[in-house]
Amino acid sequence: MQKTEKRIAENYVERDVSWMYFNQRILLEAEKESVPLLERLSFLGIYSNNLDEFFRVRVATLNRIIEYEDKKIRQERDRAIETFKEINRLNNLYSADFEKTFQKVDNALKENGIWLVNENELNAEQEAFITQLYHYRLNGATTPLFFSSFEQLHDQPDEEIYLAVELRDGSVAKKGSPKYALIDLPVKEFGRFVRLPDADGKICLIFLDDVVRFCLPFIFAGTPYTDFEAYTFKFTKDAEMELDTDLRNSVMQKISKGVKSRKKGEPIRLVYDADMPVRMMRHLSRMLHIDRWDTQVAGGRYHNMKDLMKFPDCGRKELKYKPLQPILKSDFMMGGSLLDAIREKDRFLHYPYHSFSSFLRLLREAAISPEVSSIKMTLYRLAKDSKVVKTLMAAARNGKKVTVVIELMARFDEASNISWSKQMQDAGIKVVFGVEGLKIHSKLVYIGSKKGDIACVSTGNFHEGNAAQYTDVAVMTARKKLVQEVNEVFDFIETPYVPREFKELLVSPNDMRNQLIARINKEIRNAKAGKPAYILGKVNHITDREMVRKLYAASAAGVKINLVVRGNCSLVTGVPGISENIRINGIIDRYLEHSRIFVFANGGNETYLIGSADWMPRNLDNRIEVMTPVYDPDIQRELKLIVAYGLQDTFQGRTVDGTGRNLPWTLEEGEGIRSQRALYEHYLSEEQRVIND
Numbered sequence: 188m189q190k191t192e193k194r195i196a197e198n199y200v201e202r203d204v205s206w207m208y209f210n211q212r213i214l215l216e217a218e219k220e221s222v223p224l225l226e227r228l229s230f231l232g233i234y235s236n237n238l239d240e241f242f243r244v245r246v247a248t249l250n251r252i253i254e255y256e257d258k259k260i261r262q263e264r265d266r267a268i269e270t271f272k273e274i275n276r277l278n279n280l281y282s283a284d285f286e287k288t289f290q291k292v293d294n295a296l297k298e299n300g301i302w303l304v305n306e307n308e309l310n311a312e313q314e315a316f317i318t319q320l321y322h323y324r325l326n327g328a329t330t331p332l333f334f335s336s337f338e339q340l341h342d343q344p345d346e347e348i349y350l351a352v353e354l355r356d357g358s359v360a361k362k363g364s365p366k367y368a369l370i371d372l373p374v375k376e377f378g379r380f381v382r383l384p385d386a387d388g389k390i391c392l393i394f395l396d397d398v399v400r401f402c403l404p405f406i407f408a409g410t411p412y413t414d415f416e417a418y419t420f421k422f423t424k425d426a427e428m429e430l431d432t433d434l435r436n437s438v439m440q441k442i443s444k445g446v447k448s449r450k451k452g453e454p455i456r457l458v459y460d461a462d463m464p465v466r467m468m469r470h471l472s473r474m475l476h477i478d479r480w481d482t483q484v485a486g487g488r489y490h491n492m493k494d495l496m497k498f499p500d501c502g503r504k505e506l507k508y509k510p511l512q513p514i515l516k517s518d519f520m521m522g523g524s525l526l527d528a529i530r531e532k533d534r535f536l537h538y539p540y541h542s543f544s545s546f547l548r549l550l551r552e553a554a555i556s557p558e559v560s561s562i563k564m565t566l567y568r569l570a571k572d573s574k575v576v577k578t579l580m581a582a583a584r585n586g587k588k589v590t591v592v593i594e595l596m597a598r599f600d601e602a603s604n605i606s607w608s609k610q611m612q613d614a615g616i617k618v619v620f621g622v623e624g625l626k627i628h629s630k631l632v633y634i635g636s637k638k639g640d641i642a643c644v645s646t647g648n649f650h651e652g653n654a655a656q657y658t659d660v661a662v663m664t665a666r667k668k669l670v671q672e673v674n675e676v677f678d679f680i681e682t683p684y685v686p687r688e689f690k691e692l693l694v695s696p697n698d699m700r701n702q703l704i705a706r707i708n709k710e711i712r713n714a715k716a717g718k719p720a721y722i723l724g725k726v727n728h729i730t731d732r733e734m735v736r737k738l739y740a741a742s743a744a745g746v747k748i749n750l751v752v753r754g755n756c757s758l759v760t761g762v763p764g765i766s767e768n769i770r771i772n773g774i775i776d777r778y779l780e781h782s783r784i785f786v787f788a789n790g791g792n793e794t795y796l797i798g799s800a801d802w803m804p805r806n807l808d809n810r811i812e813v814m815t816p817v818y819d820p821d822i823q824r825e826l827k828l829i830v831a832y833g834l835q836d837t838f839q840g841r842t843v844d845g846t847g848r849n850l851p852w853t854l855e856e857g858e859g860i861r862s863q864r865a866l867y868e869h870y871l872s873e874e875q876r877v878i879n880d
Contacts, residue, residue, distance in 0.1 A: 195736055198759040198766065200845045201270045202730040202803075203245050205755045207277040208847040210237050212775045214281060215841070215849060217288050224299060225498060225506040226777070227292050232495030234285065238278075239493060242456045242482065243345075243426035246274065250425065250455055253480050275482055277847070286487045301390045301501055304383070305488075306401035313383045313391065314401070320381070321402045328376060329399055329406055331368040340369075340474040345424040345454070348372045348379075348491035350399055350417045351467055357413035366412070367467060370399060379494035382501070390501045394489055418467065420459040421490045422475055424452035454481070461485035508777050511540075513655070514870050517877045519545035525552050526559075530639050530665040533819035537829070538647065538661075539778060540870045543654035546661065547574055549643070553634045554582035561588040561635035563677045565627060569607050570651040576607055580614035588635075590617045592680050594627045622683045622811065625696065629813040630661075630799045633674050639665050642673040644815040646782040646797055657781040658863070660797055660826070662817055669815060676813055693814040695800060700733070700807040706787050706794070707737045707746075713790045714745040721747040723786040723830045728755040728801040742768040751833035752843055753780040755803070759845030771843040772852050774836050776863045783814070784826050795823050829866065836862035 200208075216222055217230040252260065252267040293303055309317070331352065343349075354366040372395050381398055383391040396419050399406070403415040454475040459468055463485075477483060500507060516536065518528060525548060528534065536545055553559045562582055569576060583589040593608050608618050630645035647659025664670065672692045679687050679694070693699040707722070714720035722741065729735065729750075735757050742748055748769045760769045774780050785796040798814025800806040817823055833840075837859025840852035852859075 194762075194765060195739055198739070198762050198845070199732065199735060200757045200759060201266070201273075202728075202755050202757060203241075203249065203270050204273050204277070204847075205730065205757055205845075206241060206245065207274060207281070208843075208849060209754045209756075209773070210234055210241070211277075211281055211284075211847070212773055212841055212849050213237065214284060214288065216775050216839075217292065218284075220295075223505075223507050224292065224295055225500055225503070226508055227288075227295075228495045228498045230775075231285065231289060231292065232493050232498070235491070236493035236496065239423055240426075242423040243452075246271070246482065247425035247452070247455050249274075250480055271480065278482065278484060282484055282486055285492075289487070289492070299503070299506065300388065301392065301503070302386075303392050303394070304397075305393065306397040309383070309393075309401070310386055313386065313393075316384055317381075317393075317398055317401050318405075320398070321405050325373070325377070325398070325402060326405070328373040329370055329402070331370045331406060334367040334369065334470060334474070339476065340422070340454070340471070343371070345422050345452075348374060348396070348419060348421050348494075350396060351420055351459075351463065351471060352403065353416040353418075353464065353467060354407065354410075354412040355414040356411045367470060368407075370406070370417075372396060372399060374491075374494065379491075379497065380499055382499060390503075392499065392501070396489060416464075418460040418463040419488060419490050420457065420463070420471060422454045422458070423456040424454050426452055456482040456484070458484045458486050458490050460488055460490075462488075511867050513539055513542035513544075514867075514874055515542050516545055517874060519548055524556075525549050526556065526634070526636060526638070526641055529641050529663045533666070533817075533822055534663040535819075535822045535825055536661045536663075537782075537825070537866070537870070538654040538659045539656065540658075540867050543651055546643075546649070546654075547578065549663065550575065550578045550582075550632075553636075553641075554578050554585060554587065556636070558637045559587060559634055560637065561590070561633075563590045563592075563631075563633040563635075563674070564649065565592045565594075565629050565631045565680075566604075566607075566649060567594045567628060567630070568648045568650050568653065569604060570653075573607065574651060575649050576611060579616060580611060583611075583615040588617075589615070590619060590677065592619045592627055592677065619681055622680060624809070625683070626805075626810045627680060628799050628806065628810045629676065629694075631673055631676060631813060633670070633677060635674075640667075640670045640674070641665050642670040644669075644673065644798060644813060646784070646799060653781075657779045660782045660784065660829070662797060662815065662819075662822060664819075666818065673813075673815075676811075680811060691816060693796065693798065693800075695807050695810060695812040699800060699812060699814065700731075703734070703802075703807075704737055706789075707741050709789065710746045710787060711741050711744040713788065714741070718790040719788040720745065720790075721749070721788045723749055723827070723834075725751040725780070725782055725784045725830050725833055726801055727753050727781060727783065728803050730755050730757045730803045731807060732757070732804075734802045734807075738769065739765050742766045749830075749834050751780065751830060751836075751840075756843050756845070758843075761844060770834075772834055772836060772840040773843040773849070774833060774840045774862060776839040776861070778863055780833075782829070784830055785814075786827055786830060793823070793827075795826055797826065828869065832860060832862040832865050832869075835860045839863070 213230055213234045217227045249267045249271045252264055350370040352368045377395055379395050380392050383393055385391055400417045457475055457477050553562055579589050591611055593604055612618050632643035634641040643661055643663045645661035647653055647657050668691050672689050693702045710720045729752055750771045752771050752773055760766050760771055783798055787794045795817040796814045797817055800812035800814055806812050837852050838861035841849045842852050
């Protein structure tokens, strides 16, 4: 038994290492020549943006553990040190791959008539253009700060990109120490890329970094300096908020303070131009208080490459994915009451293949229907101009009793959620901020009606922007037991210390973990009894050690486990006696895979679950999450098809096996597909069939 436990412990990939493997899958998409050229640039931007957030949050947490030298956490600290070292090794490896990939994409842009030029490659017309741009617009937005005038940089924002400028007085030859100055690039005002006058039929663009480099003689006009060298750098701060624990303060006050404190986080990563003089780099490190447990990466000429997500298309739409028009489902477009239609039969939406406007129609009908008395909803992230919130405010003004549970701790959206909360309160909505210490991540709607109540359980946020980019499923039902328990979840959120038992829904932190383990145990018993035993699933992350051990036990018992896992995955597949019955596909494509769907064989009588929870400790123990069984046979078929298509995706899928190799996914039998395209075509054909019928 101890030997088996040791083997299981050895076959566990640390969460943060597995995240690095996931982010590399995004980088690999940028390398693929089959991906449209401007989309490859976007993948480079996504990779860079992900890495920034990862260091702000996850690596910052590792740093805290490492620097907290207490014998009581020696084991955790040793593990954090080992993980930190592996992250840095992978980061250096992937950073080199990133630079090579960017160069390849840049060359491909040139082949397609789009040139990214630098300040030394400008023709006379382009030089005149930048000169005019400086004098009429940039002047005043690029005021430098001399290093000698301040001793530290950590109070500067880390969302920015900076130029460190070396200044010399040309009249004094090269003797003496140079002066250093800092310029914060005004990206928010001007964007990262400036379109130049075309040259010889070529579309020409230039990084704002290089625009400022060209303008250095103008910026330092009136000083004795005549020789300039400028190097890009960026840094990343610890973004884990230091929340005020004073119980006299409200939750909103604490979060508001936490958002402000984030800007004062300690720098934990410095990324700089490898050509930067050693003396300048060391000076920057001291000013940022970078120590041995922080990360320093020598990169290329340009950083903050998340801006590639906003690279101008230059009118070249053919270099991007052809837009797929979201499908308007017929059963959501009928002239009668959608609430009545849901009472007749459960309804299903799969974003972004189906239009989010179908959900908005349901919410709008609830807001204006005289039969509806109340609406309850959980909101985690909100669109900038949220139609969902506007509809809820209209419902409140129409006399409905509207309750919104909003999560103030939705990372990096806290300030936006606080602002929306105040607007909703002003409109007469009861706003609930949930349970302190338990992030509310469930995606629920409850509609109280005289003719019969309705509930909606979703795998993703009720967010117009997310619904256009993330794959998520939502099920609407009038099944009394399910609807009643959805309403009870809202009661649980408002009074979390009152014991509640859920018989239909799986709710964390109550009993979701136990319910999932019970289902896996049943598959193990069925496998040993010779009954059908398998688990099919689609999920974002699997890192919970207990769930990993249980999946290994199921595999060892003969349960076939086939999963689509997008992000973190701590499982090591194919290990004899442990995980030879587990196969995992990781899909990166035009949409972000986000839905959570599970199918259990259940001895031949399959059971289906959808919901908001990944299989991570935070979801099972420290958040309010909800998964619901799905009973409608038509929706069950759709859910199984989604998972099956994901498992057949050899075009965008890569093997997730715990090694980090991210090899292309191959099938043992049958033909591969591109799942996202296949699903869209499936839903199109379904709508055509309904029309023909």
